Amino acid sequence: xxxxxxxxxxxxxxxxxxxxxxxxxxxxxxxxxxRSSLLIQGDRHILIDSGPxxxxxxxxxxxxxxDAVVYTHCHNDHVMGFDDLRRFCEMxxxxxxxYGSAATLTALQRVFPYAFDPALQxxxxxxxxxxxxxxxxxxxxxxxGLIPLTVPHGNTPTFGYIITVxxxxxxxxLPDCTAxxxxxxxxxxxxxxxxxxxxxxxxxxxxxxxxxxxxxARRVGARQTLLTHLTHHVSHADRAQLLPxxxxxxxxxxxxxx
Amino acid sequence: xxxxxxxxxxxxxxxxxxxxxxxxxxxxxxxxxxRSSLLIQGDRHILIDSGPxxxxxxxxxxxxxxDAVVYTHCHNDHVMGFDDLRRFCEMxxxxxxxYGSAATLTALQRVFPYAFDPALQxxxxxxxxxxxxxxxxxxxxxxxGLIPLTVPHGNTPTFGYIITVxxxxxxxxLPDCTAxxxxxxxxxxxxxxxxxxxxxxxxxxxxxxxxxxxxxARRVGARQTLLTHLTHHVSHADRAQLLPxxxxxxxxxxxxxx
Numbered sequence: 001x002x003x004x005x006x007x008x009x010x011x012x013x014x015x016x017x018x019x020x021x022x023x024x025x026x027x028x029x030x031x032x033x034x035r036s037s038l039l040i041q042g043d044r045h046i047l048i049d050s051g052p053x054x055x056x057x058x059x060x061x062x063x064x065x066x067d068a069v070v071y072t073h074c075h076n077d078h079v080m081g082f083d084d085l086r087r088f089c090e091m092x093x094x095x096x097x098x099y100g101s102a103a104t105l106t107a108l109q110r111v112f113p114y115a116f117d118p119a120l121q122x123x124x125x126x127x128x129x130x131x132x133x134x135x136x137x138x139x140x141x142x143x144x145g146l147i148p149l150t151v152p153h154g155n156t157p158t159f160g161y162i163i164t165v166x167x168x169x170x171x172x173x174l175p176d177c178t179a180x181x182x183x184x185x186x187x188x189x190x191x192x193x194x195x196x197x198x199x200x201x202x203x204x205x206x207x208x209x210x211x212x213x214x215x216x217a218r219r220v221g222a223r224q225t226l227l228t229h230l231t232h233h234v235s236h237a238d239r240a241q242l243l244p245x246x247x248x249x250x251x252x253x254x255x256x257x258x
Numbered sequence: 259x260x261x262x263x264x265x266x267x268x269x270x271x272x273x274x275x276x277x278x279x280x281x282x283x284x285x286x287x288x289x290x291x292x293r294s295s296l297l298i299q300g301d302r303h304i305l306i307d308s309g310p311x312x313x314x315x316x317x318x319x320x321x322x323x324x325d326a327v328v329y330t331h332c333h334n335d336h337v338m339g340f341d342d343l344r345r346f347c348e349m350x351x352x353x354x355x356x357y358g359s360a361a362t363l364t365a366l367q368r369v370f371p372y373a374f375d376p377a378l379q380x381x382x383x384x385x386x387x388x389x390x391x392x393x394x395x396x397x398x399x400x401x402x403g404l405i406p407l408t409v410p411h412g413n414t415p416t417f418g419y420i421i422t423v424x425x426x427x428x429x430x431x432l433p434d435c436t437a438x439x440x441x442x443x444x445x446x447x448x449x450x451x452x453x454x455x456x457x458x459x460x461x462x463x464x465x466x467x468x469x470x471x472x473x474x475a476r477r478v479g480a481r482q483t484l485l486t487h488l489t490h491h492v493s494h495a496d497r498a499q500l501l502p503x504x505x506x507x508x509x510x511x512x513x514x515x516x
Contacts, residue, residue: 013313017345018322052339055271056314064276076341081310083334087275111369 001042001144001165003195005228005254006057009033010199010207011077013053014232023232030236030251035077036175036229038195039063040163044142046070048161048173054081061253064091068141070133071100072151072175073158074107082112086126095127099139101148103157105130136187138164149187152178154206162187170258171195175229178206180216188220193258195250198227200234210239214247226250259300259402259423261453263486263512264315267291268457268465269335271311272490281490288494288509293335294433294487296453297321298421302400304328306419306431312339319511322349326399328391329358330409330433331416332365340370344384353385357397359406361415363388394445396422407445410436412464420445428516429453433487436464438474446478451516453508456485458492468497472505484508 007013014033015024023031035051044067057063066088072078089096098108108128114120115128133139138147145164152158153176160174171193180188188194194217199207208216210227217225227243228250240249265271272291273282281289293309302325315321324346330336347354356366366386372378373386391397396405403422410416411434418432429451438446446452452475457465466474468485475483485501486508498507 012342012345015317017313017316017342018349052310052313052342055275055310058275059273080338080341083338084270084275084310087270091276 001040001170001258003171003256003258004039004041004061005250005252006037006039006061007034007051007053008228008230008250008252009035010229010231011035016232019232021232023235026235028236032252033230034252038173040144042142042144042165044068044144046141046144048072049078050081050085051077052080055084066096068097068099070146070161071098071104072160073153073156074104075156079108082108083126086124089127090124095129097129097131099131099133101157101159102132105132149184151176151184152181154178177208180219185220188222190221190223193224193226194220194222195226195228197229199229200231214244217247259298259428259516261429261514261516262297262299262319263508263510264295264297264319265292265309265311266486266488266508266510267293268487268489269293269333274490277490279490281493284493286494290510291488292510296431298402300400300402300423302326302402304399304402306330307336308339308343309335310338312342324354326355326357328404328419329356329362330418331411331414332362333414337366340366341384344382347385348382353387355387355389357389357391359415359417360390363390407442409434409442410439412436435466438477443478446480448479448481451482451484452478452480453484453486455487457487458489472502475505
């Protein structure tokens with residue numbers, strides 16, 4: 001199984017529109033962050049979140065196949081590329097299974113009603129096949145298992161996902177996360193790879209910051225940790241070298257074989 | 259006044275995800291088409307439509323200022339970058355005036371309710387100041403006048419816009435258009451610049467094709483015509499040389515001083 005990071009940025013991405021800061025002006029491709037999204041390439045190709053950069057991400061990384069989309073939550077930066085999923089339906093001629101909490105599926109249906117209603121369908125539209133997922137109840141897409149994990153993130157019900165293969169935990173993906181709760185810590189104990197919201201140095205009311213993410217990773221004894229969902233306050237080259245052993249910054253295009 | 263084409267593509271853009279055709283694989287930058295959008299840079303900077311590529315378009319063209327957004331209609335490829343307008347609010351600290359038909363404003367409020375409701379506001383969100391516009395009733399943004407024109411486009415109520423300066427018509431922008439009605443032709447007679455939906459060679463039920471757009475331009479006696487809203491079936495270099503005098507293909511990044 002391969003994990004491919006399609007986006008490692010926050011809601012405004014990096015560079016931000018109209019910003020001339022050193023990171024937004026950086027020539028380092030690791031400082032160019034699309035909105036957060038992860039592609040799991042196993043026997044099935046599973047996208048986690050379809051943010052507004054989906055088309056550009058798919059073109060940049062040569063993504064030509066998706067078998068399912070799994071959602072963490074319904075904030076704009078995680079769902080607004082939904083309509084660009086139409087190409088994946090068009091290429092297969094089949095509806096695309098989409099997985100998320102009841103709240104996320106309701107939000108998607110409010111914004112993109114035509115994708116869920118056969119009466120509103122046109123041949124070239126997205127056709128979504130909704131599947132509600134429930135906290136702590138593992139579901140399988142081919143050989144890949146996903147365990148939805150309730151993650152605090154402001155007022156928005158949010159899932160992180162533990163990714164398993166043959167019942168064995170391989171990684172966890174928590175791009176938007178305010179805190180490591182006791183219930184989360186139990187399930188993430190000694191996880192081989194923790195991919196977690198790192199945002200920036202300064203604390204934020206609905207996201208962990210870098211030191212908070214590192215503390216959370218230590219608490220659960222994650223063997224490797226990748227920080228994602230990063231703002232333009234984080235210079236990859238400068239910040240990466242200050243991280244403790246076993247912790248690194250994710251970047252767009254990073255691929256990991258697990 | 260300058261017109262800057264931010265996007266000249268259809269709903270899926272060019273290249274399309276997962277397509278290896280000659281145009282999608284072309285190295286000619288004029289064959290790379292973001293979703294349709296036009297920026298009017300006069301004493302006010304006015305964006306027509308905020309499609310899903312808005313962030314990338316703003317970055318690619320150095321757009322750092324917007325004073326208003328004007329909508330043609332509420333299809334995804336014309337509105338789904340709306341949330342990325344937040345940066346323009348953040349930079350000025352002011353709400354952004356948005357202009358559109360009642361139907362378009364209602365659709366925007368359904369999808370992005372927080373932008374229109376002070377009770378849902380957070381400091382970094384889009385703050386939209388809605389202005390309903392009415393067919394044939396000119397409105398002014400600084401020195402620029404805009405006359406909404408009822409344009410047929412499938413079942414979706416759609417406006418084109420005639421752009422005026424000091425009461426003089428300079429251009430018309432009709433990116434989504436099925437036909438030239440008699441009422442449209444009257445208002446567009448001898449327009450100096452007609453920017454119109456050209457799509458592709460093959461007819462389409464809700465868009466003009468290239469020959470239909472050329473016929474429409476001839477009928478009104480447009481002095482210059484630019485075809486926009488083009489699919490991956492149109493190779494810029496190949497198709498441009500076959501066009502009659504006074505007709506050209508628009509492309510992303512094209513800037514015209516009027």
